[in-house]
Amino acid sequence: MAKNPKTPTPGKPVRGSTTGKPIMALLDLLGNRWALRILWELRDAPLTFRALQEACDGVSPSVLNSRLKSLKEARFVENTDAGYALTPLGMELQEKFGSLYQWAEKWAASLRE
Amino acid sequence: MAKNPKTPTPGKPVRGSTTGKPIMALLDLLGNRWALRILWELRDAPLTFRALQEACDGVSPSVLNSRLKSLKEARFVENTDAGYALTPLGMELQEKFGSLYQWAEKWAASLRE
DNA sequence: TATAGTGCTACTATTTTAGTAGCGCAAGGA
DNA sequence: TCCTTGCGCTACTAAAATAGTAGCACTATA
Numbered sequence: 001m002a003k004n005p006k007t008p009t010p011g012k013p014v015r016g017s018t019t020g021k022p023i024m025a026l027l028d029l030l031g032n033r034w035a036l037r038i039l040w041e042l043r044d045a046p047l048t049f050r051a052l053q054e055a056c057d058g059v060s061p062s063v064l065n066s067r068l069k070s071l072k073e074a075r076f077v078e079n080t081d082a083g084y085a086l087t088p089l090g091m092e093l094q095e096k097f098g099s100l101y102q103w104a105e106k107w108a109a110s111l112r113e
Numbered sequence: 114m115a116k117n118p119k120t121p122t123p124g125k126p127v128r129g130s131t132t133g134k135p136i137m138a139l140l141d142l143l144g145n146r147w148a149l150r151i152l153w154e155l156r157d158a159p160l161t162f163r164a165l166q167e168a169c170d171g172v173s174p175s176v177l178n179s180r181l182k183s184l185k186e187a188r189f190v191e192n193t194d195a196g197y198a199l200t201p202l203g204m205e206l207q208e209k210f211g212s213l214y215q216w217a218e219k220w221a222a223s224l225r226e
Numbered sequence: 227t228a229t230a231g232t233g234c235t236a237c238t239a240t241t242t243t244a245g246t247a248g249c250g251c252a253a254g255g256a
Numbered sequence: 257t258c259c260t261t262g263c264g265c266t267a268c269t270a271a272a273a274t275a276g277t278a279g280c281a282c283t284a285t286a
Contacts, residue, residue, distance in 0.1 A: 145242090146242080146243070147243090171244095171245090172243090172244085173243070173244050173245060173246085175243085175244085175245095176242085176243055176244075179242095179243095
């Protein structure tokens with residue numbers, strides 16, 4: 001796989017942290033726009049590049065491709081026959097956010113109070 | 114509080130989604146650089162603006178302030194006498210990521226395989 | 227041979243973030 | 257009273273990320 005020098009990687013300094021601590025690499029990676037959303041959209045089933053682009057409301061292909069590169073290098077996503085899919089590792093991460101949907105509804109409700 | 118028109122808010126269209134679904138607003142909000150990191154750095158104790166800036170490895174004050182505005186509007190963060198602190202809502206969200214530190218270590222280990 | 231769908235790359239325009247300087251305020255000494 | 261210190265921030269320019277659009281190369285199917 002072509003290496004993307006911008007992919008936050010544990011063990012290497014990332015934007016905003018020279019320690020190389022995995023958590024910093026992870027937060028940096030997930031803090032890129034669309035990264036969380038992509039994991040979210042892949043939660044149920046694999047999607048092709050274009051289907052994923054559509055699911056992400058027309059995100060530009062250059063950004064999508066760049067993000068997918070990073071997520072692939074991080075081993076959260078892989079390209080299968082059925083399209084882009086979460087790896088077991090990616091599923092674990094996604095599960096950390098699994099209850100987020102319902103929680104977001106609760107959050108929205110509490111903002112309306 | 115001064116309204117920041119850019120703060121992703123449930124019920125309103127956000128970047129990349131016109132549905133107003135809370136999960137989309139949440140992902141949009143957390144997808145801004147430093148948002149996740151700020152919640153992370155506040156996990157244990159309140160921090161002053163400058164302490165928080167330092168904890169985030171010198172993030173520029175304009176960005177920090179902008180992000181804090183959004184997090185305050187989202188009611189994840191509030192400004193107390195002791196400095197910026199997570200609200201109960203913010204703590205709940207932070208807890209969703211609570212096991213992330215250890216998980217990130219595991220992730221890093223699996224990348225080294 | 228055309229048609230449609232795929233995964234992208236290339237390019238410019240716009241927005242976001244980084245980086246630095248410094249203001250106005252409050253508290254605490256000398 | 258006049259310094260100094262630390263606070264929350266604003267203002268500004270430079271750099272980087274993202275948006276938006278066009279279209280290429282490839283494959284499969286008709």
